[in-house]
């Protein structure tokens with residue numbers, strides 16, 4: 065899809081963004097455990113729909129579940145299905161999902177008593193899971209590959225007889241996602257003790273009828289920050305958000321302040337505006353260990369603005385929808401810039417003028433398409449397989465059209 069920009073007369077834009085997929089997928093598992101939980105504003109993303117569909121059928125009669133590209137659905141269901149006595153299900157996913165490691169979670173669940181076998185390659189989906197009651201109540205787990213393994217254990221913990229104590233080994237990656245899980249559990253009345261090296265989730269059999277409204281997706285908002293940073297003028301009002309967000313990616317507000325964007329909270333929306341006479345820094349250094357999903361957006365905004373950046377804490381990017389470090393290097397360099405990557409960092413060197421008519425490969429990764437789209441505000445480009453955005457943000461292109469990106 066070729067993208068070009070035709071500035072439009074309106075200067076103030078209003079958007080409503082779909083619910084957070086991370087929050088939605090946590091509450092879907094919790095709703096499976098506690099049916100009197102009522103959910104509003106769930107994400108319309110593929111990743112949420114695929115989980116919702118999997119959980120809508122009687123699991124005792126289900127033979128196979130295919131969760132396509134959804135990492136959270138894969139990890140959360142691995143834990144959840146392990147706890148359903150009488151079920152025997154093959155849990156599989158897309159080709160890429162079959163390359164994303166799951167051994168750490170499977171080992172932890174086996175230690176708790178789960179029965180899980182690898183159908184093809186040791187350590188990777190697909191899995192054959194025979195559900196049973198898990199008996200142990202303490203587990204140690206490596207926390208530096210994916211926080212989703214730990215979230216998966218936390219979500220099933222209330223259903224275990226004695227709850228679960230999870231001891232975190234090594235440096236914890238994507239930590240705000242663990243806080244999000246703890247807060248989701250607490251919001252329905254489950255007790256959680258959370259400290260830097262261990263998490264204890266207490267057992268709970270029932271909850272009071274509870275209604276939850278899912279907050280909009282902060283990772284999706286990052287693309288609007290990028291657009292505004294690359295536009296000459298404008299203000300955006302985006303809903304629906306809470307000042308005390310459960311989402312670690314709300315940090316995007318702090319990061320884009322470094323690129324001249326001010327964020328104000330107003331009841332349930334955020335207002336983004338450009339800081340007047342802002343002087344751009346020549347170089348920015350950021351540690352994104354807590355917020356890995358913002359890396360692509362931020363790197364591409366810096367490319368568009370001609371700001372050198374060094375991003376660290378990116379060791380998990382190689383096991384996401386694609387190897388995002390390599391994908392970023394390949395695609396950014398097509399514009400004439402130089403990118404240096406290590407296993408956990410990316411360094412983007414300055415260039416004076418962006419090459420135009422570049423074709424961006426998206427590697428089946430929604431965030432590659434969405435991160436590069438705002439560059440259309442600066443130069444004509446083409447995004448290959450633009451439909452990938454539906455993994456987290458199906459209305460993305462519609463929203464870009466409203467800004468004049470066609």
Ligand SMILES: O=C(O)C1=C[C@@H](OP(=O)(O)O)[C@@H](O)[C@H](O)C1
Pocket residue numbers: 085086087136209210211212215237238241356357380
């Ligand atoms: O728990 C979650 O909802 C997520 C955790 C993060 O993954 P990792 O913990 O694997 O970094 C993040 O990248 C992903 O998009 C969503």
Ligand SMILES: C=C(OP(=O)(O)O)C(=O)O
Pocket residue numbers: 133134135136137357384385431456
């Ligand atoms: C990494 C992501 O998702 P997941 O791991 O859930 O597939 C993402 O949405 O950027």
